[in-house]
Amino acid sequence: xxxxxxxxxxxxxxxxxxxxxxxxxxxxxxxxxxFALLGSNGAGKTTVVRILSTLIRPDAGLASxxxxxxxxxxxxxxESFSLTGQFAAVDEILSGRENLVLVARxxxxxxxxxxxxxxxxRFALTEAAGRRVSTYSGGMRRRLDIAMSLIGDPPVIFLDExxxxxxPQGRIEVWQAVTRLAEQGTTVLLTTQYxxxxxxxxxxIAILHRGRIIVDGTLAELKRLLPPATVEYVEKQPSLEEIxxxxxxxxxxxxxxxxxxxxxxxxxxxx
Amino acid sequence: MTAHFLGDxxxxxxxxxxxxxxxxxxxxxxxxxxxxxLLLFVYVFGGAxxxxxxxxxxYLLPGILIITIASGISYTAFRLFLDLKGGIFERFQSMPIxxxxxxxxHVLTSLTANxxxxxxxxxxxxxMGFRSGAGVLAWLAVAxxxxxxxxALTWVAIIPxxxxxxxxxxSAFSYPxxxxxxxxxxxxxxxxxxxxxxxxxENQPVTSIVDTIRNLLTQQxxxxxxxxxxxxxxxxxxxxxxxxxxxxxxxxx
Numbered sequence: 001x002x003x004x005x006x007x008x009x010x011x012x013x014x015x016x017x018x019x020x021x022x023x024x025x026x027x028x029x030x031x032x033x034x035f036a037l038l039g040s041n042g043a044g045k046t047t048v049v050r051i052l053s054t055l056i057r058p059d060a061g062l063a064s065x066x067x068x069x070x071x072x073x074x075x076x077x078x079e080s081f082s083l084t085g086q087f088a089a090v091d092e093i094l095s096g097r098e099n100l101v102l103v104a105r106x107x108x109x110x111x112x113x114x115x116x117x118x119x120x121x122r123f124a125l126t127e128a129a130g131r132r133v134s135t136y137s138g139g140m141r142r143r144l145d146i147a148m149s150l151i152g153d154p155p156v157i158f159l160d161e162x163x164x165x166x167x168p169q170g171r172i173e174v175w176q177a178v179t180r181l182a183e184q185g186t187t188v189l190l191t192t193q194y195x196x197x198x199x200x201x202x203x204x205i206a207i208l209h210r211g212r213i214i215v216d217g218t219l220a221e222l223k224r225l226l227p228p229a230t231v232e233y234v235e236k237q238p239s240l241e242e243i244x245x246x247x248x249x250x251x252x253x254x255x256x257x258x259x260x261x262x263x264x265x266x267x268x269x270x271x
Numbered sequence: 272m273t274a275h276f277l278g279d280x281x282x283x284x285x286x287x288x289x290x291x292x293x294x295x296x297x298x299x300x301x302x303x304x305x306x307x308x309l310l311l312f313v314y315v316f317g318g319a320x321x322x323x324x325x326x327x328x329x330y331l332l333p334g335i336l337i338i339t340i341a342s343g344i345s346y347t348a349f350r351l352f353l354d355l356k357g358g359i360f361e362r363f364q365s366m367p368i369x370x371x372x373x374x375x376x377h378v379l380t381s382l383t384a385n386x387x388x389x390x391x392x393x394x395x396x397x398x399m400g401f402r403s404g405a406g407v408l409a410w411l412a413v414a415x416x417x418x419x420x421x422x423a424l425t426w427v428a429i430i431p432x433x434x435x436x437x438x439x440x441x442s443a444f445s446y447p448x449x450x451x452x453x454x455x456x457x458x459x460x461x462x463x464x465x466x467x468x469x470x471x472x473e474n475q476p477v478t479s480i481v482d483t484i485r486n487l488l489t490q491q492x493x494x495x496x497x498x499x500x501x502x503x504x505x506x507x508x509x510x511x512x513x514x515x516x517x518x519x520x521x522x523x524x
Contacts, residue, residue, distance in 0.1 A: 053365045054364075054365065055361055055364055055365060075367060078365060078366060078367040079367045081365075082365075082366075083361070083362065083365040085356045085358045085361055085362065086358070087357065088358070089357060089358035089359045089361065089362040090359065091286065091357075091358075091359055092357070093289065093290050093293050093294070094289060095287065098289075102282065102286055103362075103366070104285075105282045106279060106282055106363070106366055106368050107367070108275065108278070108367065148362070
C-alpha cells in the first residue's frame, strides 16, 4: 500500500449466520480516482461499503481509508470520508437547507449557513431550499444527499448505488456531480449494478461476484479479457434514453441539468 | 470524540425537536387517550368508585399522567425506528460525531415532548375541577418523579426503536405499559381487589409512583412510597440503559 492509496482492502470476510457475504475481498483505490465496484444484487457491495465506513466490522481482513485503519482508528477514518447510502439519507421533515446546516454543524464547521447556501447553489437546489424535503423529487433528494456528503470536503466519498431508482435525468445529474468531485481530487468509491454507469464514470472497475473480486482493472484492461473485437457494421439506432432526453430536453436546460450528450462527451474526452 | 458530545447532542436534539414542533399532532394524539380515560372515569365510572377522597379527578390524575407518559414514549421508539429505516441514523453513525449523542438526542426530545403532553393533560384536569393545594416544593417533587419516570421509560423505548422490524412493532411495546396502571392504585384503591391481584397491584412500580404523586398533590404524608417509587424508576432506568446500549453497540459491530 503506497501513499497514493486512498482506500485499501485486504482479505475482507464477513458472514451473516450461514451466509458468507464476503469471502476475501482485496482491492486498492488510488487517490483522486473513481473506482466502481460492480456487481449484481446480493454480491456484497453494500457490505464492503459498510465495513469501509466503520458501520460494521469485518470477520477477517484489513481495511484502511485515507491511511487510517477502520478497526483501530475508526474516529480518524470517519473524519476522512462521507457516505451516501443506498437510500437517500435525508431528513424529510426538515427543509433542504436545514439538512445541510445540520450536517455542517455536526462536522463542526465555522459557518454552517454559508456552507449550506454554497452547496444549494452548486446542486441547483436554491429555489427549493426552504421547502420540506418530503416535497422533493427522487433526483432532488439524491442531489441533496450527495451535497450533504460533500460538507467538510472529505478526501474520500463512498457512493452506494447512487443512481438506483432514479430516472434518466436524475442519473445524469448524479454522474455530473461525481465527475466534478473527481476533478477536484476527491477519491470516489462507487457501487453500482449498472454496467453503463461503471463504464461512464470509473477510472477503474472491480467486479464483485459471490463475495469475491473476480476482475479488477481499467475498462481497457477489462476489454482485453475478451477475444479481440471483430468489426461488424450495425445501423446506429438511437437508444430510448437518447430519445427520451431529446424529447424533454428543453426542461432539462431550464433546471440547470445539462443534456446527456454533454456529460458523455466530456467524460470521454477526459480519458 | 467526547469533547463534541454536548455540542453534537444539542444539534441533534434541535433536529428532533423540530420534528415535534412540525407535527404537533403527535402531542395531541399522545394526550387524546389519557384525556378520554380522564373523561370516562371521572364522568361515567367515577361516581360509583369510592376512593375515600372527595374529588375523583384529584384521585385519578396521577395515574392518568403515568398513562400519558407510557403512551408518549411509543413515539420515541417510532421516531428512532424511522431514523434507522430512512438511513439517516447510519449517516450520523458514519460521521465524526460522538456516537451515542444520536440516542441522547432522542431521549432529550422524549423528555420535552412528554412534558408538553403532561402539561396539556393537567390543564384539562384543571378544567374538570382538579385542584391541589400543594406548594412549590411538592410540585417540583412531582415534576422530578415524572421526569425520572419518563427518562426510565424512554430508555425502555430505545430498545424496540433500535430492534423493531416494522413501525408497528416499534410502538406496540407500550401497550402493556399503558395497561399497567389499571392493575394498580391508579383508578381504584387496591383494598377491593382479590388477594393475588392486590398483591401484584401493590408491588408493581406504578402503585408506588402514583401514591407518591397523589400524596404530594393532596398534601398527605408520603411515607416510604417515595423511596420505593424512586428505587423502581432508577432500577428500570439502569436496566433499560444497559440493555439499550448493548443493543446499540451490537448494531455497530
